[in-house]
Amino acid sequence: MWEDISRWAILTVVWVVVLVRTPAMLRDANQRPLWVVLMVIALGAIPIQPWFADWIDQLTGDPKFHNLFRGLFAVLDAAVTWRFVVHIAGRKDTRWHSPLVSVYRCSNPDKHSRGVTRGYARRASMNHSSGGRWFRAALAWGVGVAITICYYVAPAAQRFLPSPDGPFALYNLLIFLYLGISLGAAAWQMWRHLPEVRGRTLRAGLALVAIGNAMEVPFAAIRLGERLTWFASPVLTDVAFYASAARFLMVPTGCVVAAFEPMRTALLYYFRRIRLYSLWRSLRAATPEIALARPMSRWQDFATMDNAWERLHRRIIEIRDSAFYLHDTWCWPELVDRAAKNADGDRIGVTARWLEVAKRESLAGSPKRYQPVDKAFLPALAADESTVREETRYLLRLRRELGSPAVQAFAASIRQDSVTGH
16 A cells, blocks of 8 residues: 555656656756656556556457566666666766756856856766767667567466576576666666765755665565575565665655756755845946946846856856955055954954945945055955855845944944045
8 A cells, every 4th residue: 555655656746847847858968868767767657557458468469468568668767777877977067957967956156256167066968988878778678679589489378487497587587687787787876976966955866866776686686586486585575575665766756856956956046146136236336337237126136037057156246346346446444444443353244344335435426546455354255165055145144244233334434434534
C-alpha cells in the first residue's frame, strides 16, 4: 500500500515538473539530458500497469512480451540516467540556470568589485568525448538487441524462469550486469562531482541521484544471483526490493530538485533585486551623470522578471558605481573623520554617514569637491570571495543604516554646516 502511494506521488510530481519545465528545458541544450530522464521516469509508470501488459501481449500475441518490454525499458532508463550524470560531471565553468546548474546554476557568484563577472556556477560545456557518448549509446543498444535475441531464442516455456544455463541465463547476465555497471558508474561519477557543486539545494538533489543509482548495484547483484539460481533467500529478496524502492524514490526526487532549482534561484535573485530597489534608485538619482538609462519605476522593476541573475548583478554593480562616484566627487577628508567619530568607528555606520551627506550634496547641486579621500570606508566587499547573497545582505544593511535617525541627523547637521559655511 505504502509502495503504491509513494510511487504515484513521485510520478505525479514528475509529471507536473515535465509539464511545467518542458518548454524551458527543450530550449536549453544543457537541460535536455535532464528532460529526457524525467520523461523516461514519467513514462515508467506505463509498462508496469496490468492493462498495458494485457494490451501489448494481445498486440504481439505473446503472453510474456510485456516482461521483455519492461527489460528494454529498464535498459533505456539506465542509459539516459548514465548520459545525464556524465553530462553533469563533464561540465566545466558551468552555470546551471537559464536559468539545472542553466542544468545547473550552482549558486556562487563572483567578484563584482572592479566589475568582474565570472558567473555563479558552472556554465554549460560538455567536455566528455563524443567517443565516450557513442560507446555508451552503442553499449545500451547492444544490450537491448542481445536480450531481445536471447528472449526469442529461448523456448517459450523457459522464459523468465531461473536457470544457470541456456539463452535465458545469458539474458539475465546481460541485463543485470548492464544495470549494475551503468548505474554504479553513474553513481560513482556523480559522487565524485558533488564537491564541485556549490549550490546546497542542487548538491542535495544530485546526491539523491548518486545514492539512488548506487542502490541499483546490490539490486542487480541479488537479482542476477536469484535468476541464475546461485543463491536465493527471503532476506536478500527483501534487500533487493528495498534497494529498488530506494532508487525509485531518490532518483526522481533528485531530478525534480535539479529541474526546479533554476526556477528557485531565479525567484531568489528577483526578490533580492526588488529589495535593493530603494537604495539603487536613490543613488542613481544622485548620480545621473553615470546612468546609462533613466531609472525604471518601482512598478516596472516589479514587473520585470527576465534575466534575474544578470539584472541583480547589474543592480549591485550600479549601486557600487554610484557610491564610488559620490565618494570621488562630493566626499572630503573632514567629513569621513566626523562620520567615524559620530559612528564610534562602526564601519558600515561611517560609510552610511558620508554616503548620505555626499548624496545630499549632489542632489542639492553643490560644487564638486574632487578631494583625495581615504578609501577605507568605501562600501566593502562582503567576503573574500564575494557572493550575491552576501553582497545583497551587506547592501540591505547599508540601506537600513542610511535610513536610520542617527544617520539622517548627522547628514542634516553636516548639510547645515555646509550651507552656513562652517
